[in-house]
Amino acid sequence: NAGVTQTPKFQVLKTGQSMTLQCAQDMNHNSMYWYRQDPGMGLRLIYYSASEGTTDKGEVPNGYNVSRLNKREFSLRLESAAPSQTSVYFCASSPTSGGSYNEQFFGPGTRLTVL
Amino acid sequence: KQEVTQIPAALSVPEGENLVLNCSFTDSAIYNLQWFRQDPGKGLTSLLLIQSSQREQTSGRLNASLDKSSGRSTLYIAASQPGDSATYLCAVGGNTPLVFGKGTRLSVIA
Numbered sequence: 001n002a003g004v005t006q007t008p009k010f011q012v013l014k015t016g017q018s019m020t021l022q023c024a025q026d027m028n029h030n031s032m033y034w035y036r037q038d039p040g041m042g043l044r045l046i047y048y049s050a051s052e053g054t055t056d057k058g059e060v061p062n063g064y065n066v067s068r069l070n071k072r073e074f075s076l077r078l079e080s081a082a083p084s085q086t087s088v089y090f091c092a093s094s095p096t097s098g099g100s101y102n103e104q105f106f107g108p109g110t111r112l113t114v115l
Numbered sequence: 116k117q118e119v120t121q122i123p124a125a126l127s128v129p130e131g132e133n134l135v136l137n138c139s140f141t142d143s144a145i146y147n148l149q150w151f152r153q154d155p156g157k158g159l160t161s162l163l164l165i166q167s168s169q170r171e172q173t174s175g176r177l178n179a180s181l182d183k184s185s186g187r188s189t190l191y192i193a194a195s196q197p198g199d200s201a202t203y204l205c206a207v208g209g210n211t212p213l214v215f216g217k218g219t220r221l222s223v224i225a
Contacts, residue, residue: 043159043204090159103147103161104161106151108157109158
């Protein structure tokens with residue numbers, strides 16, 4: 001069981017470039033999430049997918065798009081990277097039952113620098 | 116809007132000491148509360164999950180309590196060790212995904 005995996009681990013982009021962060025989980029979880037973590041700001045939710053086929057905006061969605069490719073995979077795309085998007089990005093998943101978001105499990109993170 | 120606060124932001128204790136980390140939240144309509152550990156440069160590791168119907172959860176030297184009515188949770192670490200040095204985050208879950216506090220950075224000095 002690999003849990004939640006993320007690729008790449010590190011990335012440097014120039015302003016205006018695009019890229020996709022990949023996330024996959026092998027725990028058969030319904031829900032998946034993308035967060036960013038910045039010094040002094042804590043963890044903030046970018047987008048989430050409560051179940052396959054659905055996506056919703058979180059606290060800081062501007063400048064990002066997501067795709068829930070299937071139950072296992074949830075990708076985050078930066079269409080035109082900006083220095084303000086320099087951050088550590090974490091993907092997470094949870095089983096979810098009913099209306100309750102249950103225990104979340106996190107990936108190791110992607111460290112993104114935008115120059 | 117749910118807000119989660121963790122005080123203190125940083126804490127330094129000698130090895131062997133028992134300690135308590137605090138977490139408070141503004142909206143008591145939660146389903147659960149989760150405590151995480153984060154080592155420098157690493158992801159988050161789940162420590163304990165407390166459902167709203169529970170008052171506490173224990174795992175080894177860790178004990179987490181929940182008082183929904185007062186909007187507070189504590190994480191008790193017994194007999195602290197240098198290996199416990201990390202940032203500890205609490206997060207509350209309702210009918211929306213988790214809302215995180217900014218964490219308490221713990222240093223246990225040998």
